[in-house]
Each structure stands twice: as C-alpha cells, then as structure tokens.
Amino acid sequence: MSKRNLESSVTIKDIAAACNVSITTVSNVLNGKKNKVSDEIADKIRKEVERTGYRPNYLAKNLRAIASKNIGIIAEDLIVFSAPSIIEGIMNCCEEHGYNVVIENMRLFGRWSGRWMHDEALFQSALQPVLAKMDAMNVDGIIYVGGHEHTVNKLESVNNLPIVMSYAIAADQKIPTFRLDDVSGGYDVTKYLVSKGHKRIGIIAGEKDNTHTINRIIGIQKAMFEEGILFDPSLVEYSTWNKQGGYNGMKALMDKDVTAVFCMSDAIAAGAYSFLKENGLTPGEDISVMGYDNQEISSYLTPEVTTMALPLEEIGYAAADKIIEMVTSPLSSKDEVTDIRIKSKLIERKSVKSI
C-alpha cells in the first residue's frame, strides 16, 4: 500500500480542480468510461490521483458524481444450494431497477457446520458485524438470505435501514418475509400422489422441529382430510435431510406396504432409491417415490425423480422488489405485516406410477 496516503483527505473536487476539469470528468475516468474522456486528460487525472493518493469511494452518497443505489445482501452461506439462485433473483430485480448489490457472506456452515443453529451467541457473533458493515457501507436497504427457514433474532440497523427476509423469518414481525409455501407444497404432493391412485403413502420427512417439515406435514394432512384418507402417524419417518436419512427412512417403511413415499428432499429420495435398489426393488415401479427441491440430482437419478421445484429466484426477486419499494417510499405501508409464501412447482418425471 506504499503508493497510498492512508490519511488522505483529498476529495474528488480537489482532483477536478487540480486537473482543471469537472467532477463528472474525473468520475468518468475513475469509472472506466474512458471513451467519454480524451486519453490526454484521462492520463492527467490518473497521474493526479496517483500523486495525491486519492481513492474514491464508490458507495459514498455524498460524492454525487459517482453515487449509486445500493442494496446489501446478507447471505447465511453461499455454499447452501439455495443461496446462489435466491441471489440471482435479487440481482435480476436490482439490475432492472438500476440498483447495485453488495454481498456479505456469513459462512455459517462453512465455519461451524450445523453448530450455529443451536448456539445463538455463535450466530449473533456472525450477524452483528455484517449488520454493522451494512450500516457503514451506505446501503439503502438490506435483504437477508437464509439457508433454510428459521427465525432470526436481533435484526436491526443502527441507521434504521429497511430490511427484508428471504427464505428465513425475523423475530421482529414488522420485517417483511418472503418464503416457501410449505403447506401448499405438502398439499400439492399429496393430491398428486392420490390422483395417481396412491392411498397408503409413506412420508420420509426432515427433522421433526424443522419449519419446512412441520408445514409440509400440515399440508399433507389437509389433502388427506379432503380425500377422506386417515392420516397414519406410523407412516411418517422423521430423518435428516440427506441420503442417509432417506436410506434409513425407506428401510423403516419397508414392512408397512406403502405404495408411494413422499421424500421431503431429493437427497432423501436418493437415499430411498439406494435402499430400494439394494433390495431388488425398482423405484417408480414397485414403490413410487416423490422428491422435493428439484436439485440437480433429481434429474440424474434413474428413474428421474418427480419433485417440487423451489421458487428460489422468485423469492429473491420478490424480496428485492419489496426492499426497493421500501427504499423509494419509506413511509408507505409502515405498519402492515408482510409475510409472503411462494409456491413450489410440481415437476413430473418418472418416479411415480399410476396404480
């Protein structure tokens, strides 16, 4: 950092004055819009920037010439499969509205695997610094991107920045939420299986206390009630969301003559597939299997898994649309509670058979 004068208090005005050009000309050069400025002047400006150690601040609102509209994204972890698609939806919407995006990655799983979920202090030790950064980075609003649906405490901005949740919930109910409609997800899957003639349906769910699990079960019960099918708790296997969970769940359901199994993730479905194949049974033939998430694996398994596509980009887009509304008209809809649940879409493939 030799070249740079860390204590520099030089402003873009000083650079412009010294080079005898407008602030806009300086900012054009600093922003790489070289075509708009003659090489000679651009060179002169670069030399002056070099000499004074001046370094512009893209995010600062008070440098009007290079000010920009910024939305901050706080992601729980980019390595969670859902995060990049949600962020894609957010950035798509922000681009349409001429907003720039700043991404902060808390790396909750990368640093602590699942430990943070049961350690509020650990979680807050990651959250509070990024909230402080958002306040300090002059963003206009914050979108929180969860790795799964859970409640986030102490979400507040010192500068009173507006905040919107995507794929997670805030303890502060005034913070708008955009999340999965898991009740309708469980409902739609069950209605679909019943439409294929299945009445004795096994369920390999996620953890018992997981919001996605709980809401999907409610949807299943709703559909079964409508169809006049008794809900049999002994056909529900609570497991982990991964392949091993599906393997164990399928094993436990084997002697209960189910004709179809609703797996609450494609990873669970993959585990069910393995167990069935190990025991000489063909998924989609001997026992129908329904997945959830529409992750890549669901189209790679044989037979391809009929599943539910998560509306991740939609959730991101809607959250961005909301934060931009809050940023541009801060006084509108102050007190109304916004909790939008977005439906998953059924992707019919080859793992469910009509009986």
Next chain:
Amino acid sequence: MSKRNLESSVTIKDIAAACNVSITTVSNVLNGKKNKVSDEIADKIRKEVERTGYRPNYLAKNLRAIASKNIGIIAEDLIVFSAPSIIEGIMNCCEEHGYNVVIENMRLFGRWSGRWMHDEALFQSALQPVLAKMDAMNVDGIIYVGGHEHTVNKLESVNNLPIVMSYAIAADQKIPTFRLDDVSGGYDVTKYLVSKGHKRIGIIAGEKDNTHTINRIIGIQKAMFEEGILFDPSLVEYSTWNKQGGYNGMKALMDKDVTAVFCMSDAIAAGAYSFLKENGLTPGEDISVMGYDNQEISSYLTPEVTTMALPLEEIGYAAADKIIEMVTSPLSSKDEVTDIRIKSKLIERKSVKSI
C-alpha cells in the same frame, strides 16, 4: 432516503466533537459494539448521526477508526457450482489474515447463459464496470473467480490494484494464476484405470477446444505412453459437459468394446449411466465408469461414481494467500510469473471394477 442529507460533508470527527467523545467511541457505536459504550452516550451519538445525516463509510481508508483491510472478489457467476467453494476458500484465508471481503457477481450465465463466451464485447460490458467498482471501493486487491478455465482480457485496475486469478487465466501473464492441474488429472485417472487392468479405455470428453479437455487429454496420453498403450483417437468422444453429452458419448462408444470409460465430468458419467442402464448393462460391472468433479451427484448415483475431487477451496485459499502477500509487500516478486496448478484428488467409490 428522506432522513439523509446526500450532500453531507459531516465527518466522524464532527460527530465525536459534538458528542464530546472520542472517534473510537463513535465508531464503536456505529459498529454495534454497544457493550463498550453506555446506552446514554450511544443514544446521544445516534441522535447526532440522525440529526446531521452523517453516514460512515466502512470501506474508506481515511476513517482510521473504522478502517478495514478489504479484498475484492469478482465472480463470473455464483450459480456455477465451483464458485461458492472457491469463495469459501478465499474467505477462509482472508478471515485468518483479518481481511474483509467484498463480492461482485457478474452473473454471466444468469444473464446470458453461454453467449458471453463467444462475445468479447458482451463479456467486457460486464467486466469493466465491476473493475471500476473495485477501484472505487478502496479494496486493496482483487481476486477473479472464473466459472471455468478461460483467458480473460483487459483485466486492469485504474488504481493499479494487484489482481490474482482463480480458476481462470489472464491474458496479462504478469497476473498470478491458480488453477486446476488438468494434465495430472487426466494422467492420474488413466494410471488408476490401468492399475485396475483396463487397457481399452473410452473417453467422453468436454468440448474439443476447452482447456480442461485439452489438458486432460495430454495427461491421458502421457500415462498411456508410460504404460505402453497405443492412444486410439477413435475412442475419444467430444461432447458437452452435461448428462446428454454423456448419454450420446456412451452410445457412440458402445460397439468399440471398451472395458472402462473416463467421463470428464460427473454429469457426463450420469449420462453414460443412463445409456448403459437403458441397454440392460450395469455401470461398474459390465463397463467401468470414471467421473470428474466430485459433484454431489457422483455420490448419489448407483453405483456411486469413482471420481476426481476438484481442489476448489484450495485454489481459493492459495489465491487469497497470494493477493494478501502482494498487498502487504507490493514490491516483492514483481516480475516473476506465477502459474500454480493444483491437483485434483481421486475419490474411489464403486463404479470401477478390477478386471
């Protein structure tokens, strides 16, 4: 943005003076370190911030009290499977060295699918603005995260910020590169297959002009030469990197009595699996199949695919380590060319049989 005075030239010093506290105290409050400051004073400071419309700039080097060391990441696209893991490696290293990370996502695939790869103007229209932002955001250095290995032109910073490439190459050879060692990858796979008794090995590669394809083929040829096996070009099927490519490639190789197939991605392996199964053959039994990438799908297919794990976090970590070295000692190793190739690791599963 009602509350904010966009033309504000208030500094943290003014806030400190008005509240009759130190700059550090103000920054503690702005950074949410409330425990260090009495509620009464914190409140007083927040009121003054509110009144003056002052908004701190987290990234600005000249606000010493809240200055921080920043590395900028330019990602070609977060939705590419390799990006989150590379970024995890970068952030892991940066955290160890007390560096903050700023992420810019160019969304090349999200916006234009593959089109940008053959349209330099389109690519530059995404690259130049983020380079300008990096210059403007006061980062100390930039790490470029490619979605696959290709050459990037016009990578330059107006402020002469140091740049390091990860998973891509810069046309400017003075820019250090950290990438896959594809030659040793192809070599290791071939040596492994030969060690299992396979001599007639089919290859389902990616596109002919893709760097990963080209280098892995060279590694295969090296190993075959050492093993005294004639390299038969008619056993190489160039395809796309996806499932369909693998399906077509396997189909084309069917009548060439290969005992093993080296698929250059797990997605290609999945396609080969489908074709084999459709034709009543068992992967890993009738024909051995080797994948590449160690993507999630490789452990979900039946039988689980023996594959090569990409050293994505290592690549990110090494790139971050290098940029921090360049930032902290800008004059060291100015002219030496750095091009580090990092090896993939063989993950033995169940898709390759000894014959």
